[in-house]
Amino acid sequence: MLELKDIPLFSKLSPTQLDELQGQMHIHHYEKDSIVFYEGDESEYLHILLDGRVRLYKTAPKGTQVHMHNFAAPEIIALFAAFEQIPFPATCEFLGEGTVGLLPLSKIYDCMKNVDFSISLVSALSKRMKLLANLLHKETIYSTEAKIADLVLNNSAVFERLKNNEIASILNMTPETLSRILTKMKKEKIIIIKKHIVMILNENALRKIIETNCMGN
């Protein structure tokens, strides 16, 4: 299993600081599908994903889930929520089994006296912000068609790994909508799907869909 020194954020700390931190860290093991924290929970600890993969999502009033991110170890979870001392904006659920390390926030504040640590922190926060800004863009600007075009263009490999209904939930749409649009794209000869492998026939059409938010006609 991973240790603190394997995590980029902490890699710049001295061995003594690392030992001290490692000693303060509580390790929790989680089974598949278990919840690390719920949206709205508060915590005095920084959650560090040491092993496994988690999914972060919001829950809408009617119970539908709005997918935000998947994270794989090693990763800091809910970084800014910890710093702002606000309730978690999303629920964190394990996809398989895995482990989380809990580090008291007060210890982190101590580390910030170390310049290199602070700089890593700035970089980590700013990366996370990029993720969030990206998500916001997709959810507020993109139509369902544009979301799918974007996925096909930038990450067509997921169609090999995941079932369509899993992809739909990551894109925050229903499997029906995904299916309808994929068949439409196939009909328009923009893509071909064979044995779960997506081949792009007309890349420009995909870019145009992203730009205009809709397909030709």
Add this chain to the structure above:
Amino acid sequence: MLELKDIPLFSKLSPTQLDELQGQMHIHHYEKDSIVFYEGDESEYLHILLDGRVRLYKTAPKGTQVHMHNFAAPEIIALFAAFEQIPFPATCEFLGEGTVGLLPLSKIYDCMKNVDFSISLVSALSKRMKLLANLLHKETIYSTEAKIADLVLNNSAVFERLKNNEIASILNMTPETLSRILTKMKKEKIIIIKKHIVMILNENALRKIIETNCMGN
């Protein structure tokens, strides 16, 4: 007009560092409604709002604007976009007239060797992230009714300052929708509006709208 030392992010720097930075800063004056940068632009400079108020918004393919934030001086604009060296995720437009200081990014990197500066930076980034997370929540989870309930509950004073169509654009909905929902709330005796002043008659109903995303019936 404000100087660098008046800006929280820079307040911890030494007078000599401040002088050096101030010397490197280009000052730009902008008229009302002028654009500081467009969504998609790139820049080697950190934009610092020294005077006036700006509005940040995304533009959807059909030309509709998605309002993100209003900022008043002093404030750093597009903080994380600068750090991640990515195109601006939104357009920045002045609401009145004002001034912006441009600071070369390379100079900022130098400052990060100063621990106090780095810590301020972490705090600034994390605050901005909170704003963004909030916006994401409103845009992905809230219905139009919930957005309005939230505004009435947490910032009913805006109804005195702004016209309804301005409020609608901040909430990313049409004035018609805002009008319809406000009259519905008045009919249900949840609020009363007199002379642009909103009075809350039934706070619990508002909370329930936010929780359930819809009004009683």
Add this chain to the structure above:
DNA sequence: GGGAATATCTTTGAGTTCCAGCATTCACAT
């Protein structure tokens, strides 16, 4: 291992909902 039985996905159709768009009328303030 082959093939039936079963479960799980995917596709397709029809209907619904939410909210934007347009047009008109109404209200109010210059």
Add this chain to the structure above:
DNA sequence: ATGTGAATGCTGGAACTCAAAGATATTCCC
């Protein structure tokens, strides 16, 4: 008197829901 903002009815589009059928996987049993 005139222009701007607000209210309201109607229409339309995007994406969701529900339901049912079709296609794939998976399991089980001989």
